[in-house]
Amino acid sequence: MSEEPSLPTRAQADALAGRALARAQRSAWEAGTGRSPARPSAEGQGLAPWDQRRQRARALGEDDPEDRGPGLPPGRDRPGPTRFDPRTGSRELARMVDKRGWGGKLAMAAVVAGWEEIVGRQVAEHCAIESFEAGRITLRASSSSWAQQLRLMQPVIEARVAQALRSAPGAPAGRGPAPIELRILGPAGPTWKRRGVGLRGARGPRDTYG
Template sequence: MTTGGDSEHTPGYEVARKALEQARAEAKAAGKQVGHGRTGPLAGSTRKTGDRKRRRWSGAGPDSRDPQPLGRLTGSIARARGWSSKINEGTVFASWEGIVGTDISAHAEPTALTDGVLHVSAESTAWATQLRYMQSQILAKIAAGVGDGVVKSLRITGPSAPSWRKGPLHVSGRGPRDTYG
């Protein structure tokens, strides 16, 4: 160590300490606040730009500019464009077996969803009757699986009756039952 003004033999840390003290003294004289913590953009400072607040540096935490999961992005786009109701309707058809169970889905399938009314076609009249008895339970399962208000009621139909109509020409009347005059 040297005493006096001999800067050739002064250690580097002493020179750095003196430079820091001098800079603090000059800043204090100019009226700026001097502290030991970080100042500037890395300390999380923000600036007002127009009507939005923008961070200058993202730092270690999550930021809106970071990559987002695809599901979250598609969900926000669907909500912004008003597609959520159509997506919920499609979910009813896509996950029908998961919602109502394998037993019911093996014997009935949804055919249309219009204005909150789900049209379900059963494979037999017996299954159609059974599904009508279970209608409130099926509606509760759909509300739990997809969301409340997507399906408000069910319209359950059995198989259609066979057509007696043969060929392109048709004469009105009772048809084949009217053979004995």
């Protein structure tokens, strides 16, 4: 007479239930419907489910098209943006410039730095930016004749300056810069200083004062 099969012990029953729960959690995690990964089990050499899948893809020498990251639903390959994501330096600088209202000053500084490229080398040699403020740039000519010539060229220079301000770093996006007015001055009078600094090409006291 054969013996009746014995019932599993409590430890064996717990082990079977744990394996079944691990398989269910692993299936839910791979499908993107689970909230937490399954605990490592004795199967698969203790690898997490998503690592097992990637290991199989690497062993076959092909990328898994369904690999969208652990716990992500179909159609998504990465989590959405959060406030913990790193931010680039250029983005932070642009935000600070906009917050503090430095855009106009930075754009004007770019015009001063690229003055020769904007108006040309010949004009830049006889005309320098003396000061600037909101909506106005004051130019100093090397001679009275050049001051007169610059007044004739004023519409062209204003258009070039406006274009440079529009494309300069820090310029407000979505709207053009404010109209720019040029104020052209002739050569400065003698300062009677022992060591003065003059413009290149100026004739000094022989020139007329504008």
